[in-house]
Structure formats: structure tokens, C-alpha cells
Amino acid sequence: MSDKFSDRDQNHFDWPLFIAAALIAVLGVINLYSATSVYQGARSELYISQVQWLVVGGIIAGVVAAIDYRHLERLGYVLYTFGIFSLTLVFVLSSGAANNVRNANRWIFGFQPSEFMKLFMVIALAKYLHDDPRSEGRTLRELLVPAVLAGAPALLILKQPDLGTATIHILIFLTIVAMTRIRWQSAALFFGSMIPSGYIVWNYVLLGYQKARVTTFINPEADLLHTGWHAHHARVAIGDGGLFGSGFMKGTQNQFGFIPDQFTDFPFPVFAEEWGFVGCTILVCLYGFLTVWGIHIASQAKDRFGAVLAVGATAVIFWHALINIGMAAGVLPVVGVTLPLFSYGGSSVMTMLMSIALVMNVSMRRHGSVPTPDRL
Amino acid sequence: MSLFVQRSDVTEFRKRFRFIALGMALMFLALLGRLFQLQILETDDNKAIARENIVRRNTLATTRGIIRDRAGKVLAASRPAYNIYVVPSRLDMTVVWPKLVDYLGMGLDERTRLEQHLLALRAEDGKRKEQQILLKEDVSRDAVANLSTHEAELMGTCGNKPCACVELVPTPVRYYPYEDVGAHVLGYMAEVDGDRLSTLRSSGYMEGDRIGVTGVERAWESYLRGTRGWEKVLVDARGRKRPGGEGIIEDPARTDPIPGRDLRLTLDAEVQKALDKAFRGELAGGVAMVDVRTGRILGLYSKPSFDPNAVSGGSGKQVIRDAFRRLYSDPLKPALDKTVSGAYPPGSTFKPFTALAALEKGIIGPHIITQCKGAITFGKRTFRCTHVHGATDLHKAIAESCNVYFYTLAAEYGLKMDDISLMGNRYGLGSRTGLGVNAEASGRMPTKAWMTVHNGGHFQLGFGLNATIGQGATTVTVLQLALAYAALANGGTLYQPQLVRAVETSNGTVVQEFSPRVRRQIDVHPENLKLVQDALRSGVNEEGGTANRAREAARLVGFDMAGKTGTAQVSHHLARGAEAEKVWYYNREHAWFAGYAPTKSPEVAVVVLVEHGGTGGKHAAPIAFEAVRAYQELVRDRRDGGSAKSGTGAGATPSPRHPRPRSGGGSP
Structure with missing residues (x-):
């Protein structure tokens, strides 16, 4: 099998994609070093284990990129089912147990299934849309199956409770749906139905602290000492950076402990304070390039599966970056969403590397003639 | 069937990629716009907040000025009081606690x-047991020494690591070495209460500050207090101090506190002690001793007194509460400064002024003679004298205190009532002296108009008779009378009373x-004044003089003093708070003695009031004699040993004042 793809693999390795991702990862590790330097002892070594994760993840990503993505198509629903099963398992294992971080039951065996579920969902959606080509606009009824494919994990994750990841699932789904041709009546109906469903989610699904984060976002100064504290100090840290930043390891907001969760949810303010608007622009442009490049790759995909896969994987990176920076900058409510390759964490790093690997995979196989499906 | 079914129908997606990419790029652009706003447009605000987060302005305590007497002895200073704080949850109750009890010498x-x-606190849930609590206030010096030497044994446990659980915190407390002697004039300190704080905040007072409440401490508060300093320090999000700060903290990073000004009073601590000693046989009253030549107050003594150390705090809130309860429940009114805040009928001590008025x-001339038959009938009333004086002239009337003589004048x-009150006024009686320390009573020199108004519109001539002998509505304060007698002694100069001689810096510069x-x-x-002065001398020194017997009883040799006794009747009513069997006490006359010494070129004027003391000659005069004698001995001692013992005072008095920060020193 390898000989069959080897020529394409080497010739069409997507260097721009790789370099952009590598640059972000390097900046991320450097930033992590500064972010955790406030701590004494074990936590100050976190950047080392981040490097380890990147190495391990990079190897796995290489493997994922090497295997033709069309193998994934066959496995699409299997992986999806496995993901849903894992999410359910989180419930079973955690009901009664207290292995939670901040009352959220997100972990099994040291991993967060909800992280990988994004990709499983993307693969499943890609498979569904691949198998369901249309030339006319779709009706809402025809989008029901994809909606269920996205809604099931989103609800499970929301119940963990993890508002941020659930939101990401929905946004990825919407991004993928945006690719398809939909009847305008259906689109109007869909957006019309957002209002009552939003009402239901607000009143019956969201938990107290999740609502508090949203209300704090709408009126941030009302509760500066509690819910608004994180958002406030993150924003101040960004602003403290100015044009050129205060320099590596010199951001006072971070060094004096005013940025909470500075190695998981809020690495961006640390970076922004130290490197200023110039550094932030470079970083946002890197994410922007990664995103646009990913969509570009998708547009050149040879099949529907590849196109949806590339868009979905790109959407994972895009929405994470947008929401994380947005919440740090105070334009989005604070929900626990990681910054791709910047936030510390095995599951997060792996997911992001896998996303890039999938885009790479599609990229490497967009050139030349479509390989004929043949014997196996 | 093949695995990779190629259904390359991507036309459905074709037009969408551009919009998706555009949409995503625009969202990132919007994000950059927000970052531009925060980091470029609003960066100054954010930088300011970030700075504010980590830079804290700590205030640096100042030291209150020292109050010294005229010889330099310390009357009021500050000392450190050590309070013990513990963290209940960290304290080992089986090992460390018994040791602590032992070192503190607890009963x-x-x-x-x-x-x-402590056990109740430790049993509690929640954070309270993690916080420091005040265990004991103002522990003894031995306990402080014990705790410092055995510090290592008093470690607590947090988790598995040892950490401090007992802390010794010094706080400055006002210290009055002479305790209750002269407490009224010095005053005391108290914590600023909430109401006053709102108005005082603008002058730099903060919660927990102490402020002078009475006496010199209050009147000279702004001089004594000093100015707080401050320094900027770096703190992290949890409020813990961080070292460094160069380049982060902008100058000025520190302002040194300015110690309060020291005061040099005109009072003499030794005189005060002598007054206290002289007053030992009496319950209540006051003495004022004034330098006749300057109006400077050498002694100002009020009894009963209180210990300003107890009310000024340091030894704990309970001690303060108890002290105040005693202060305000005692029927003898220890809180009242009887030398300036109480107005009393002067009785016969007023007679010299009546005589001068006439x-x-x-x-009258000096030689008119009145026959004293022990009483005089005027209208329907009989006005009594102490005894039958027989033929009495002015000299005898003052020296032997004949009431009838003075009644006859009116x-x-x-002799009109207004003439008397006018003469009183000229000598400063009936109006505030302007001492500026403690609430001053003005006293009263009643005029005809005043009496008419206050007697329902009817003026009776009998009022004038009472006024001649300083009774009726006439009242004066002890200090007023002392200054008036000083004016009699020095030939007619009425001085403003002076209590503070100089304001000095902490290193002694004036x-x-x-x-x-x-x-x-x-x-x-002058010839009229001379007549009165002669009569006053006779009152002490000649046979028949009202104070002569007391002088002889005191066996004073070569004692030279002039003065006038007074026995002022008090209005007969039940004093509030007095027990029935003690009513006789409150009905007794006030005993007065007012005089000056020596008779030739006088130096000091002294006025003694013994509240409900009885006759002036018996109860007030001896105190005055003893006081003047003590003063004269003091002056002689100082003159004799002057060269050898000059500059006694500050060094000689035990003054546990803690070292003040050198101004301008800079090192913390």
C-alpha cells in the first residue's frame, strides 16, 4: 500500500501547512515556559511534557497523514460510535465518582473523549454528505441526519457539563452545513427556530455557572470579583502589552498571578502581554493562514469526503482559535475552549495535531488524477 | 465492490469555499481589530490597571511627639505594646499551647x-480558624523576652511543614510615666470613632488611629501627631509581597514619615507631684500654680484623677472599658478638670476685688471702721459673719475675713453690684482665660441686669451683699482666680495663661x-493695691489672720506668703448619684485658699480649691503652703545643683520609647 502512495506523499507534502503549524507549536511552547514560570516545582516543568506530547502527537499525526483518508471513510460511523460510547462512558464512570476538575466530568483514562469527538463527528458528517450528493437545495428534513449526528455528542458534552466544547461541535456542524446547498426557505426556518431553541437551552439545559459566564460577558463589570475576574484580568493583560509587549517573562499580569488558568484556557493573554500587538498580529495571521489554507485545500479536494473532512478539520482549529482569543479579549463569553497548540494538555494537543494531519492528508491527495479505487 | 467509491460530485460545494474562507478571515480580522483597540487605543488605561494591580501603597507609621515638662522630664511618650496573635488551626494544643501559656505567665x-x-474555633468549619486572632494584648516585657528566645519551640504545623503560628506584633501605645498625676491637663488618647473619622479623613486619619481626646493631647493634636509616610511595594494577586520593583515602581517610591513635634510645657512634673502629695488628705478639688511674672502654669492639678495609661489603651479593650466606667460613674467626677472646667463660688477669696472696687x-478710705457684731440685718434678712470681729478696718476685714465689713460697703x-463685677472682670474673673486646653468654664460676675433677668424681673439689694463676699451667683474657676491673684501680686499685669512653652522637633531643635x-x-x-497686698500678707502671717493658724500648725519657719482663705457655701441640694448617708459631704462648704509667694517680689500665685472641704483656713491653706514650700525647695535645689544636674529630665525619667525612624534615613 505504501508504495502506491509514496510518490505523492513525498512530492506533495504540504510545507506551508506544516510550517505554519510548527511555528504555532514553537511559539506555544515558548509561551508555556513563560506562563508556568510563576509556579514553583512540578508545574514549571509543564512545557517539557508539552514538548513530549507534541513529539508523540507529531508521530501519530504523521501516520494519520500517511494513511489515505479514504480509509477513514469506511471507518466513519465506527469511529463516531466509539466516540459516542466513550462520552456515555464518562457519564457512567463519573456518576458518583469525584474525578472532576471544577465539577466537570470530562475525563476517562486521562483523556477527554469530547476532544476527539469533534474529529469523529467531522468524519461521520463527511461520510454522510459524501454519500448524499445533491444538486438542488436541501430541505431541513434532509439535514436532519447530520443534525442528529452533531446534536447527539453536543448534548452529551453539554451535560458533562462543558459548554465550550458543545458549542464548538455545533459551530463545526454549522460550518460544514454552510458548504451545502440549502433552500433559502429552509435556511430562514432554521434561523427562525434558533430563537425558541435558544430559549429552551437557556432555561432548561444550561447550568448556573454557565449562565453566569454569559451574563458576565454581557455586563462584565457587574461582578468583577467573581465570574468577571478572569475575563477582566485577561483583558488587562492583553492591553498591558501595548504595541511591542513588555518582553519575554516580563508581563506583570502573568508574573504576579493575575492571569488565571494561564497555561490552559488563557495562554493568549500571557503571549499578548509579552509580545504586544505585533506578536498578536503574527499569531492571529498564522491561525488565519492555517484556516484559509485549510479551506483552500478543501476546495481542491478530489472528492466530497475529502472536502468536508478538510473543512471540518479546519473548522476545529478555526473555532478554537477564534473563541479562545475572543474570550481572552473580552468579546466572547468565557467558556473553557483551548487555544490550538498553545494551551497545555495532551488531549487538546493530540486533537489539534490530528486535525492538521487530516488537512495534510487531504492536501497530499488533491493533486494528479483521482486514484482509481481498486483491489484491496 | 471497491472500497473507494468515487462520487466526485463536488459541484455542490464549489461556490461555498470562497465564502467560508472569507467569513473566517473576516472574523480573525475583527479579532485583530479588538486587539488593536485593547493594545493600541486603550493600552494606557490597561497599563495603569496592570500597574495598580501589583503596586500597593503601604503607609508607614509615624511617631507621636513627646510631651515634656519645663525641666525636660517626659510627661507623655509612646512605647511599643506587644500583642500576641495566633492561628488557631496551626496551634498544637498538646505541645505548643502549654508552652505558650507558660511563657506568657497566664493564670x-x-x-x-x-x-x-481556641478549641471552639478549631472545632468550627470554615476559614475562621485559619485566620490570625488576637490572643492577648500588651504582654509583659518578660513574656516578650520569653517568646523571642523560645521562638523555635512555638512553631505550628500547616500540612506537614512547620510554620509560624504565634506572632508578636508591636503597636505604639501612649505612655504617661506620671500616671494619674496631672492627667487632666495632659489628656489621653482614644481610637477615632466612625462619626469623627468621616470629617477627619481629609486630614489623613484612618481607621484604628488614635487621637487626643482631652487636655494637651487634644489641643495640640496637629503638632503632636506627625505625618504618615508611605512606600510602594509589589504584591501579587494573593496580596503577598514580592521583592524587586526597580523599573516597575515609578518614583517617588517612598516618603518617610515625619515624626510629630515634641512639646515643652510650662508645667513642672515635680510641682505636679508635690501638689498630688499635698492633696493627699482630701477627696476632690483642684490646684493651679502660676508664675506671677509670666502667666506660665507651673502646676495644674485636679482630683480625683484617672490613669491615662488605662484609658489610652494598650492593655486591652477591657481595661479601657473598665477605666471609662469608673471615670463616669464616680460621683466625684474624675473626668472633670476642676481647675478650668468647673466654676465655683469663690467665697471670701473674692474679697480683695470687692475692696479694690470700693x-x-x-x-471708702482705708481707715473707715465698721463695727462687726457678728451679723447685719438688711431688709428682712440677716447676713451673718463668722464671728464678732468688733471694730474692723479694711486691713482687718481682709486679713480676718469679716463679712459684715463688706456687707456694709454695699x-x-x-457699693453697687456692677462695680464689683466690673472689678472682677478687670482681673479676668468671669471670662475664659484662653488656656485652650480642655473645655473652659467662664464663671460669672453677675451684674444688676443679669440678676434682674434671672430673678424674674425683680432685683433685690441683698444680691449685692452676697456679691461682696463672692457668694450668690458669683462663680470663678481655679485658674481664673490664680491669674487674678498673680495680677494682684505683680502690680496689675493680667497674663494669658501659658501651658506650652515651646514646640520642638524630635531631635530637640526648637x-x-x-x-x-x-x-x-x-x-x-498703687496705694490701693498696696493696702490689699498688705492685708493679704497679714492674713497668713499675723495673729488673727484666717490662714495664720494653719501656718503655725505647719511649723513653717521663714515662710513668706500672702493669701486669702475662702469658705464658699454651696447650694444645698442632693448631688446626683450620691448615697443618702454621704449627703452631708455634698453639703459641706468648698474650702479655698488663694495667695502668692513670696510677699516681696512674688514668684508664684497658687489657688487651692477643696471641694466640700470645709473651712478654707483649715483645709485649703495647708495644701497651698505645702505646695509653695515644695516649689521653693525645688527652685533652691535646681539653683544649687544647677550646674551639676543641668539637663536632668529626659534622660533621668524612665522612658520606654521605641526608637523612632530617622527622618531622611531611607533604609526601611
């Missing part, structure tokens, strides 16, 4: 009480020196 009661308190008016010679201030020059004919 059994105190131990059980505190132990129960002489100056030309109503009844027959036509900032401001106050010279004596003359209130008024009283022009009476």
Missing part, C-alpha cells in the same frame, strides 16, 4: 478561658517658642 482562669475559645470708686456705702502674653494691664491706684 489558670485566663488559660481555661482562652483554651475554650477703694477705686473712692467710696448696704451703707453704696521650632517655635512662646513668650508670655499680657492680656491686660489693670490700672488701679
Whole structure:
């Protein structure tokens, strides 16, 4: 099998994609070093284990990129089912147990299934849309199956409770749906139905602290000492950076402990304070390039599966970056969403590397003639 | 069937990629716009907040000025009081606690009480037991020494690591070495209460500050207090101090506190002690001793007194509460400064002024004689004398205190009430002296108009008779009378009373020196004044003089003093708070003695009031004699040993003042 793809693999390795991702990862590790330097002892070594994760993840990503993505198509629903099963398992294992971080039951065996579920969902959606080509606009009824494919994990994750990841699932789904041709009546109906469903989610699904984060976002100064504290100090840290930043390891907001969760949810303010608007622009442009490049790759995909896969994987990176920076900058409510390759964490790093690997995979196989499906 | 089914129908997606990419790029652009806003447009605001987060301005305590007497002895200073704080949850109750009890020298009661308190706190849930609590206030010096030497044994446990659980925190407390002697004039300190704080905040007071409440401490508060300093330090999000700060903290990073000004009083601590000693046989009253030549107050003594150390705090809130309860429940009114805040009828001590009024008016000459038959009837009333004086002239009337003589002045010679009150006023009686320390009573020199108004519109001539002998509505304060007698002694200069001689910096440099201030020059004919002065001398020194017996009883040799006794009747009513069997006490007359010494070129005027003391000659005069004698001995001692013992004072008095920060030193 390898000989069959080897020529394409080497010739069409997507260097721009790789370099952009590598640059972000390097900046991320450097930033992590500064972010955790406030701590004494074990936590100050976190950047080392981040490097380890990147190495391990990079190897796995290489493997994922090497295997033709069309193998994934066959496995699409299997992986999806496995993901849903894992999410359910989180419930079973955690009901009664207290292995939670901040009352959220997100972990099994040291991993967060909800992280990988994004990709499983993307693969499943890609498979569904691949198998369901249309030339006319779709009706809402025809989008029901994809909606269920996205809604099931989103609800499970929301119940963990993890508002941020659930939101990401929905946004990825919407991004993928945006690719398809939909009847305008259906689109109007869909957006019309957002209002009552939003009402239901607000009143019956969201938990107290999740609502508090949203209300704090709408009126941030009302509760500066509690819910608004994180958002406030993150924003101040960004602003403290100015044009050129205060320099590596010199951001006072971070060094004096005013940025909470500075190695998981809020690495961006640390970076922004130290490197200023110039550094932030470079970083946002890197994410922007990664995103646009990913969509570009998708547009050149040879099949529907590849196109949806590339868009979905790109959407994972895009929405994470947008929401994380947005919440740090105070334009989005604070929900626990990681910054791709910047936030510390095995599951997060792996997911992001896998996303890039999938885009790479599609990229490497967009050139030349479509390989004929043949014997196996 | 093949695995990779190629259904390359991507046309459905074709037009969408561009919009998706555009949408995503636009969202990132919007994000950059927001970052531009925060980091470029609003960066100054955010930088300011970030700076504010980590830079804290700590105030640096200042030291209150020292109050010294005229010889330099410390009357009021600050000392460190050590309070013990513990963290209940960290304290090992089986090992460390018994040691702590031992080192602090606690009694059994105190131990059980505190132990129960601590155990109750430790049993609680929540954060309270993690916080420091005040265990004991103002522990002894031995306990401080014990705790410092055995510090290592008193470690607590947090988790598995040892950490401090007992802390010794010094706080400055006002210290008055002479305790209750002269407490009224010095005053005391108290914590600023909430109401006053709102108005005082603008002048730099903060919660927990102490402020002078009475006496010199209050009147000279702004001088004594000093100015707080501050320094900027770096703190992290949890409020913990961080080292460094160069380049982060902008200058000025520190302002040193300015210590309060020291005061040099005119009072003499030794005189004060002598007054206290002289007053030992009496319950209540006051003494004022004034330098006749300057108006400077050498002694100002009020009894009963209180210990300002107890009310000024340091030894704990309970001690303060108890002290105040005693202060305000005692029927003898220890809180009242009887030298300036209480107005009393002067009785016969007023007679010299009546005599001067009559002489100056030309109503009488020195040689008119009145027959004293022990009483005089005027209208329907009989006005009594102490005894039958027989033929009495002015000299004898003052020296032997004949009431009838003075009644006659009003009844027959036509001395008007307004003449008397005018003469009183000229000598400063009936108006505030302007001492500026403690609330001053003005006293009263009643005029005809005043009496008419206050008697329902009817003026009775009998009022005038009472006024001649300083009874009725006439009241004066002890200090007023002392200054008036000083004016009699020095030939007619009425001085403004002076209590603070100089304001000094903490290293002894005089900032401001106050010279004596003359209130008024009283022009009476010298020959008239001479008549009164002679009579006053006789009152002490000649056979029959009202104070002569006391002088002889005191066996004073070569003692030279002039003065007048007074026995002022008090209005007979039940004093509030007095027990029935003690009512006789409150009905007794006030005993007065007012005089000056020596008779030739006088130096000091002294006025003694013994509240409900009985007759002036018996109860007040001896105190005055003893006081003057003590003063004279003091002056002689100082003169004799002057060269050898000059500069006694500050060094000689035990003053546990803690070292003040050197101004301008800079090192913290």
C-alpha cells in the first residue's frame, strides 16, 4: 500500500501547512515556559511534557497523514460510535465518582473523549454528505441526519457539563452545513427556530455557572470579583502589552498571578502581554493562514469526503482559535475552549495535531488524477 | 465492490469555499481589530490597571511627639505594646499551647478561658480558624523576652511543614510615666470613632488611629501627631509581597514619615507631684500654680484623677472599658478638670476685688471702721459673719475675713453690684482665660441686669451683699482666680495663661517658642493695691489672720506668703448619684485658699480649691503652703545643683520609647 502512495506523499507534502503549524507549536511552547514560570516545582516543568506530547502527537499525526483518508471513510460511523460510547462512558464512570476538575466530568483514562469527538463527528458528517450528493437545495428534513449526528455528542458534552466544547461541535456542524446547498426557505426556518431553541437551552439545559459566564460577558463589570475576574484580568493583560509587549517573562499580569488558568484556557493573554500587538498580529495571521489554507485545500479536494473532512478539520482549529482569543479579549463569553497548540494538555494537543494531519492528508491527495479505487 | 467509491460530485460545494474562507478571515480580522483597540487605543488605561494591580501603597507609621515638662522630664511618650496573635488551626494544643501559656505567665482562669475559645474555633468549619486572632494584648516585657528566645519551640504545623503560628506584633501605645498625676491637663488618647473619622479623613486619619481626646493631647493634636509616610511595594494577586520593583515602581517610591513635634510645657512634673502629695488628705478639688511674672502654669492639678495609661489603651479593650466606667460613674467626677472646667463660688477669696472696687470708686478710705457684731440685718434678712470681729478696718476685714465689713460697703456705702463685677472682670474673673486646653468654664460676675433677668424681673439689694463676699451667683474657676491673684501680686499685669512653652522637633531643635502674653494691664491706684497686698500678707502671717493658724500648725519657719482663705457655701441640694448617708459631704462648704509667694517680689500665685472641704483656713491653706514650700525647695535645689544636674529630665525619667525612624534615613 505504501508504495502506491509514496510518490505523492513525498512530492506533495504540504510545507506551508506544516510550517505554519510548527511555528504555532514553537511559539506555544515558548509561551508555556513563560506562563508556568510563576509556579514553583512540578508545574514549571509543564512545557517539557508539552514538548513530549507534541513529539508523540507529531508521530501519530504523521501516520494519520500517511494513511489515505479514504480509509477513514469506511471507518466513519465506527469511529463516531466509539466516540459516542466513550462520552456515555464518562457519564457512567463519573456518576458518583469525584474525578472532576471544577465539577466537570470530562475525563476517562486521562483523556477527554469530547476532544476527539469533534474529529469523529467531522468524519461521520463527511461520510454522510459524501454519500448524499445533491444538486438542488436541501430541505431541513434532509439535514436532519447530520443534525442528529452533531446534536447527539453536543448534548452529551453539554451535560458533562462543558459548554465550550458543545458549542464548538455545533459551530463545526454549522460550518460544514454552510458548504451545502440549502433552500433559502429552509435556511430562514432554521434561523427562525434558533430563537425558541435558544430559549429552551437557556432555561432548561444550561447550568448556573454557565449562565453566569454569559451574563458576565454581557455586563462584565457587574461582578468583577467573581465570574468577571478572569475575563477582566485577561483583558488587562492583553492591553498591558501595548504595541511591542513588555518582553519575554516580563508581563506583570502573568508574573504576579493575575492571569488565571494561564497555561490552559488563557495562554493568549500571557503571549499578548509579552509580545504586544505585533506578536498578536503574527499569531492571529498564522491561525488565519492555517484556516484559509485549510479551506483552500478543501476546495481542491478530489472528492466530497475529502472536502468536508478538510473543512471540518479546519473548522476545529478555526473555532478554537477564534473563541479562545475572543474570550481572552473580552468579546466572547468565557467558556473553557483551548487555544490550538498553545494551551497545555495532551488531549487538546493530540486533537489539534490530528486535525492538521487530516488537512495534510487531504492536501497530499488533491493533486494528479483521482486514484482509481481498486483491489484491496 | 471497491472500497473507494468515487462520487466526485463536488459541484455542490464549489461556490461555498470562497465564502467560508472569507467569513473566517473576516472574523480573525475583527479579532485583530479588538486587539488593536485593547493594545493600541486603550493600552494606557490597561497599563495603569496592570500597574495598580501589583503596586500597593503601604503607609508607614509615624511617631507621636513627646510631651515634656519645663525641666525636660517626659510627661507623655509612646512605647511599643506587644500583642500576641495566633492561628488557631496551626496551634498544637498538646505541645505548643502549654508552652505558650507558660511563657506568657497566664493564670489558670485566663488559660481555661482562652483554651475554650481556641478549641471552639478549631472545632468550627470554615476559614475562621485559619485566620490570625488576637490572643492577648500588651504582654509583659518578660513574656516578650520569653517568646523571642523560645521562638523555635512555638512553631505550628500547616500540612506537614512547620510554620509560624504565634506572632508578636508591636503597636505604639501612649505612655504617661506620671500616671494619674496631672492627667487632666495632659489628656489621653482614644481610637477615632466612625462619626469623627468621616470629617477627619481629609486630614489623613484612618481607621484604628488614635487621637487626643482631652487636655494637651487634644489641643495640640496637629503638632503632636506627625505625618504618615508611605512606600510602594509589589504584591501579587494573593496580596503577598514580592521583592524587586526597580523599573516597575515609578518614583517617588517612598516618603518617610515625619515624626510629630515634641512639646515643652510650662508645667513642672515635680510641682505636679508635690501638689498630688499635698492633696493627699482630701477627696476632690483642684490646684493651679502660676508664675506671677509670666502667666506660665507651673502646676495644674485636679482630683480625683484617672490613669491615662488605662484609658489610652494598650492593655486591652477591657481595661479601657473598665477605666471609662469608673471615670463616669464616680460621683466625684474624675473626668472633670476642676481647675478650668468647673466654676465655683469663690467665697471670701473674692474679697480683695470687692475692696479694690470700693477703694477705686473712692467710696471708702482705708481707715473707715465698721463695727462687726457678728451679723447685719438688711431688709428682712440677716447676713451673718463668722464671728464678732468688733471694730474692723479694711486691713482687718481682709486679713480676718469679716463679712459684715463688706456687707456694709454695699448696704451703707453704696457699693453697687456692677462695680464689683466690673472689678472682677478687670482681673479676668468671669471670662475664659484662653488656656485652650480642655473645655473652659467662664464663671460669672453677675451684674444688676443679669440678676434682674434671672430673678424674674425683680432685683433685690441683698444680691449685692452676697456679691461682696463672692457668694450668690458669683462663680470663678481655679485658674481664673490664680491669674487674678498673680495680677494682684505683680502690680496689675493680667497674663494669658501659658501651658506650652515651646514646640520642638524630635531631635530637640526648637521650632517655635512662646513668650508670655499680657492680656491686660489693670490700672488701679498703687496705694490701693498696696493696702490689699498688705492685708493679704497679714492674713497668713499675723495673729488673727484666717490662714495664720494653719501656718503655725505647719511649723513653717521663714515662710513668706500672702493669701486669702475662702469658705464658699454651696447650694444645698442632693448631688446626683450620691448615697443618702454621704449627703452631708455634698453639703459641706468648698474650702479655698488663694495667695502668692513670696510677699516681696512674688514668684508664684497658687489657688487651692477643696471641694466640700470645709473651712478654707483649715483645709485649703495647708495644701497651698505645702505646695509653695515644695516649689521653693525645688527652685533652691535646681539653683544649687544647677550646674551639676543641668539637663536632668529626659534622660533621668524612665522612658520606654521605641526608637523612632530617622527622618531622611531611607533604609526601611
